[in-house]
Amino acid sequence: MSVQESISKKLQESFKPSFLQVLNESSMHNVPPxxxxxxxxxxxxxxxxxxxxxxxxxxxxxxxxxxxxxPLHALxxxxxxxxxxxxxxxxxxxxxxxxxGSKAS
Amino acid sequence: MDVLDRIKEQVESNPVIIYMKGTPKxxxxxxxxxxxxxxxxxEREFAFVNILADQEIFQNLPRFADWPTFPQLYINGELVxxxxxxxxxxxxxxxxxxxxxxxDNAAG
Numbered sequence: 657m658s659v660q661e662s663i664s665k666k667l668q669e670s671f672k673p674s675f676l677q678v679l680n681e682s683s684m685h686n687v688p689p690x691x692x693x694x695x696x697x698x699x700x701x702x703x704x705x706x707x708x709x710x711x712x713x714x715x716x717x718x719x720x721x722x723x724x725x726x727p728l729h730a731l732x733x734x735x736x737x738x739x740x741x742x743x744x745x746x747x748x749x750x751x752x753x754x755x756x757g758s759k760a761s
Numbered sequence: 762m763d764v765l766d767r768i769k770e771q772v773e774s775n776p777v778i779i780y781m782k783g784t785p786k787x788x789x790x791x792x793x794x795x796x797x798x799x800x801x802x803x804e805r806e807f808a809f810v811n812i813l814a815d816q817e818i819f820q821n822l823p824r825f826a827d828w829p830t831f832p833q834l835y836i837n838g839e840l841v842x843x844x845x846x847x848x849x850x851x852x853x854x855x856x857x858x859x860x861x862x863x864x865d866n867a868a869g
Contacts, residue, residue: 709842709846709849709850710840710841710842710846713842713843713845713846714827714828717828717829717830721829724829724830725829730792730830731829731830732792732844732845733843733845734845749845749848751791751792752791752792752794752795752844753791754790754791755782755783755788755789755790755791755793755794756789756790757782757783757788757789757790757793757813
């Protein structure tokens with residue numbers, strides 16, 4: 657299973673999202689073609705209701721703990737409840753361009 | 762001093778501190794750059810640690826607050842979050858309030 661498939665599957669199972677987007681943004685960074693190192697995830701789930709942003713991100717990081725300790729180098733996380741997602745008109749922010757910093761070994 | 766004690770001392774002695782790749786003026790990562798840019802627009806002084814220049818902190822910061830990625834922003838010794846949270850708080854105007862309160866209270 658690719659890293660992308662594995663991220664999608666885990667988020668789907670954990671959060672039962674009403675919207676889920678897993679974008680491989682590795683090509684925006686200084687890594688070989690075909691890499692699966694930089695991802696952006698947008699998760700819309702009622703499970704985020706009443707939770708702080710830090711708590712939500714901890715939930716996502718925890719779910720992807722295995723990937724984060726392996727191939728996954730950067731993870732942009734955007735979490736919304738259904739209501740917040742409607743208010744944003746179903747748009748999550750764009751990720752920044754790479755500036756060349758290295759990865760922790 | 763143990764590295765975790767060193768980090769603890771840094772976050773407790775600086776009301777606003779960001780651990781980032783590079784420096785605010787010369788960031789080495791897009792996520793660090795955006796988070797530092799938002800902080801600079803809060804119009805208060807803040808501390809930063811260039812984790813690329815301190816391998817010990819680079820390797821150990823993730824286990825300090827159980828947060829796996831960089832940058833990491835701390836206000837009043839508490840983890841606020843990484844780039845995405847920093848920007849979301851900035852866009853809602855909340856970050857400016859948090860930074861102003863922390864810095865102004867520390868100055869007495």
